[in-house]
Amino acid sequence: QFHEGLDLKPIRRDKRGEATDPIFAVMDGVVRHLATAPGSGGYGRYVVLEHPAAKPAVYSLYAHLGAIDPALRLGGAVKRGQTIGTMGRSAGGYTIPRERAHLHLEIGLMVTRQFAAWYGSRGFGSPNAHGLWNGLNLMGIDPLDLFNALRDGDVDSLAEYFEEMTPVLRVRIASVRIPDFTERYPGLVQRRDGAFVGGWDIWINATGLPFRWRALEPADVKDWKPGEVRLFDVDERAIAAVRSRSLVSRHRGTLVPGEDLETVLAQLFGPRGVRPRG
Numbered sequence: 001q002f003h004e005g006l007d008l009k010p011i012r013r014d015k016r017g018e019a020t021d022p023i024f025a026v027m028d029g030v031v032r033h034l035a036t037a038p039g040s041g042g043y044g045r046y047v048v049l050e051h052p053a054a055k056p057a058v059y060s061l062y063a064h065l066g067a068i069d070p071a072l073r074l075g076g077a078v079k080r081g082q083t084i085g086t087m088g089r090s091a092g093g094y095t096i097p098r099e100r101a102h103l104h105l106e107i108g109l110m111v112t113r114q115f116a117a118w119y120g121s122r123g124f125g126s127p128n129a130h131g132l133w134n135g136l137n138l139m140g141i142d143p144l145d146l147f148n149a150l151r152d153g154d155v156d157s158l159a160e161y162f163e164e165m166t167p168v169l170r171v172r173i174a175s176v177r178i179p180d181f182t183e184r185y186p187g188l189v190q191r192r193d194g195a196f197v198g199g200w201d202i203w204i205n206a207t208g209l210p211f212r213w214r215a216l217e218p219a220d221v222k223d224w225k226p227g228e229v230r231l232f233d234v235d236e237r238a239i240a241a242v243r244s245r246s247l248v249s250r251h252r253g254t255l256v257p258g259e260d261l262e263t264v265l266a267q268l269f270g271p272r273g274v275r276p277r278g
Contacts, residue, residue: 004140004207005061005106010087019066019101021087026060026107026143027051027080031072033133040129043104044090048133049078055159056109056185061138063104064090108140109209111267113180121271137267139209141165159187165211167203169234169247171257171265172216174199174224179268182213191215199224206242208260210268227275229265231255 010019029049038044043063050059066088078084087103089096096102112118115137119128128134146161148154155161176197182189188211191197198218202210221228231248234255239247246258257265265274 004108004135004138005063005104006143008087008103008105010101017098019087019089021103022083023062023065023085023087023103025049025078025080025082025084026105028053029060029078031074031076031078032059033130034068034072034074035130036068037129038090039092041092041135042094043135044092044096045085045088046104047072047084048138049084055157055187056162058107058109058141058158059133059138061104061106061108061133061135061140063106064088064096064102066090066101105143106138106140107143107146108138109181109185111137111139111181111264113184114270115267118267118271139207139264141205141207141209162188162211165205165209166238167212167233167235168206168238169204170232171202171204171210171261172199172221172230172232173202173265173269173274174221174226174228175269175273177269177273181210181268189213189215204247204261206238206245206247208245208247208264210264225275227269227273229257229274231257 010021012020014020029051032050033048035041035043035046045065045068046061046063047068048059048061051057062084065085067086069084072084087101089098089101110132113132115132115134149161155164178197190213195215196218197215199216199221201214201216203212205211234248246260248255249258
């Protein structure tokens with residue numbers, strides 16, 4: 001079942017029944033994060049690679065590893081198909097039984113480089129041990145859907161896959177802020193050079209990913225309050241079918257951002273940069 005990633009079961013086990021499958025990088029990339037302490041978070045031991053040559057420059061994440069290849073170094077280059085670790089069942093705060101050992105694979109986008117400010121504003125009561133590569137700052141697409149689309153020739157590239165992604169709603173926000181998301185993934189953004197930004201239209205897919213952006217002129221949000229958010233073109237049936245994200249709710253009879261969508265918008269525009277309920 002998709003949950004911002006895909007769980008892959010082992011095909012090799014040792015005499016004790018532990019998974020021994022080698023884990024390979026899905027494409028050329030750079031090592032961005034090595035979580036070697038198995039109890040430091042729900043992902044257990046995990047590796048994050050970033051793929052700068054891809055458009056957009058997605059990350060890939062490999063979680064619950066039994067071991068991480070000791071040759072990996074932060075900032076080091078990795079080739080597609082290179083072994084980066086061994087499948088396992090490491091986790092923090094809970095136990096994965098031996099028979100349920102698996103790889104949790106994610107491919108997706110980082111929400112913001114201002115994650116520390118958002119994390120600090122939430123009062124979680126524990127330090128952020130993983131910096132920008134905390135799972136709360138990562139949003140995955142469906143790796144199996146991407147693989148099938150590429151294999152079957154439905155798309156020729158990641159860029160085309162994102163272009164053909166189906167939205168379930170459009171967010172319009174009155175904000176002059178330029179989220180760093182738009183600067184890191186310029187291929188997802190429609191913006192006129194030199195034009196003053198008065199707000200944004202953001203298309204959201206069924207898992208909450210802000211995958212298409214259009215900069216608005218001030219006239220498009222005239223008389224709106226700073227940070228005001230409104231929803232358009234909401235496909236409630238498609239949202240309900242996924243059931244993995246709280247994207248919309250009702251407030252006094254009006255559709256407004258749900259808890260998960262509010263979180264993403266607060267990460268993108270700053271903890272005080274959004275007024276989702278007017």
